[in-house]
Amino acid sequence: MTARDTHFKCLNCGHEYDGVYDPDKVTERTCPQCRSNSVRRLPEKKATAKK
Amino acid sequence: MMDVGRHPKVELMTFSEVESITGFVGNFNVRVRQKARYVDASECTICAECAEVCPVAIPDAYQQGFSSRKAIYLPFPQAVPSAYVLDMENCLGNNPIACGKCAEVCEKKCIDYDDQDKFVDLEVGVIIAATGMDVYDPTAYDEYGYTRYENVITSMEFERLICAGGPTDGHFIRPSDRKAPQSIGFIQCVGSRSRDGRGNPYCSNICCMNTVKDTLLLCDHYPGIATKVFYMDIRAFGKGFEDLYMRSREEGVRYIRGIPGTVVENPENGNLVLTVENTTTGQLEEHELEMLVLSQGVIPRRDGDQIKHLLTLSTTSDGFIMESHPKLKPVDAPTKGVFIAGCMESPKDVKDSVTQAGAAAARASILLNAGKTRIEAITSQINSELCNFCGICAKVCPYNAILAPDRKAKKAPIIIQAACAGCGACAAECPQDAIGMRHFTNDQIMAQVDAILAVEPQKHLVTFACNWCSYAGGDNAGTARLQYPTSCRLIRTMCSGRVDEKFIMRAFRMGAPMVLVSGCHFADCHYISAVRWTQKRMDRIWSKLDRLGIRDDRLRLEWISAAEGQKFAKVMRELEDKVKSVTKEEIEFTMKVLAEEEAKAQEKKAKRQLEVTVL
Structure with a gap:
């Protein structure tokens, strides 16, 4: 699997942003707005619908 | 280097590369590729006649490109063994021989164009890695x-x-x-x-x-x-x-x-x-x-990923290899039986590198002389009757401590107890619940969840905290007299990787308004990469909550280090407010949905067990 653009959502402040997700290189997620680590990678279908 | 080369008890394998490392402490199998030198090192007298006639001239990397070398060359003046090497990539060619001048002038006849890479298999008890920077x-x-x-x-x-x-x-x-x-x-x-x-x-x-x-x-x-x-x-x-x-x-x-x-x-x-x-x-x-x-x-070395993969090591955020403990085990790698020294751990001068190398050698000799090692009390154990041979456990183990199952032969995976460090990622990921953890069994953790939520569950924040970082972070907050809500209830696990979906769902099923999973920052994980599985799992659980119509923000994830007492207290205070925002109706709905889910799962499990019994 390769790295791909993904939509992330912070469950603490609700901030949503785009980032790169690489299943082979899982990195620590931090919300750029509130610094919480409760950042969810939204499933692709859901992310597309939101966009 | 010369002393090492001459030492009767040291076998120096230069111009070689480690291809693979398998096994565990006391029983490592190392496969080494000895690259073809095309020059018989035992015969070469470094007379340099071969280099004199060689027509090739390329920049000399040892001299930083300020001078040139020939295709047949002495890597550097103090090279051990003191013998020439033929750089076949830059040689005019040996198949067919296009030049052959070096072989013609070599009186000792030590140049062999047909030389091949050789593989050497070694059985070693411990490994010291000092790959530099x-x-x-x-x-x-x-x-x-x-x-x-x-x-x-x-x-x-x-x-x-x-x-x-x-x-x-x-x-x-x-x-x-x-x-x-x-x-x-x-x-x-x-x-x-x-x-x-x-x-x-x-x-x-x-x-x-x-x-x-x-x-x-x-x-x-x-x-x-x-x-x-x-x-x-x-x-x-x-x-x-x-x-x-x-x-x-x-x-x-x-x-x-x-x-x-x-x-x-x-x-x-x-x-x-x-x-x-x-x-x-x-x-x-x-x-x-x-x-x-x-x-x-x-x-850090540009090819550091290779050695990291070979020895199942982890790196800090700056890319250097992480030690088992920065103060108490500074030369031990997290993988048992592996020690580190020199600049692969952090930038350091010659004196510090020599000191660390001495410490690593001493640590290694303690293990070797003892002839036996103590295994962790908290390790995984497998129930082969429940195993469906999927092999997920072997994939998630950061220590390669699980020998993959054989699906065709219906052979369950084997957990090497000496290599298992007890993170519990395998137990949490096993879809069949076939893996348990000694001293942190499913029943023990479930019992803690039940006890926390036995009285006024709607007021409690269930927190799973990893032993090394988040739990210590809570301690830090306590000793620093930082205020955080009393509604917070901690359940200690050795690693956040141990936190099974079942534990979280059980907490919600018992009426918990919110659940927090907390662990080490990725760079601090005491179990190499186990914490990464926590994040992957959380994504799955959030999706499942969504599917069941439960608010995903009721399940939280935070990375809190042992030094972050302030962060611990801050997170707890923030979540206390969120706990209050969860309505009674929401909790009741969650309990109902999850009770139905649990009933379905139990029915499925009973059916599966019946099938196994019939077979």
């Missing part, structure tokens, strides 16, 4: 003009130019006109202590004293040379280092506190004009120098 490439700092201006060189190149065994036999000259420079400048921290993304944020540790040594060498060899050092801080913290630094100043070396912003070459004479803000005087200054040395920083 690389140096930072300063081309990213375009303003210094490295590679644009001939007279801008790196500290490594300086080392070759001033060395008696270097390309100029120790005559220090500047590359543009091969004249001895009358003025020279050093720029410190190139690629170190940088926050602009071009360099690394850490201090490379050795560059300051390397420059001080270089300035003293210059003063000694060329007394009239004007030397200036541009720095932000001189870190002379070792034994005798401050004296060395003061001696350099007394010799007339000018230390200017400020890092140059631009370097421009005067095309007429090749001199370099530096513009710098002297932060001591607050003045903008210009300095014309005949030569400039960039004191480049140290970086």
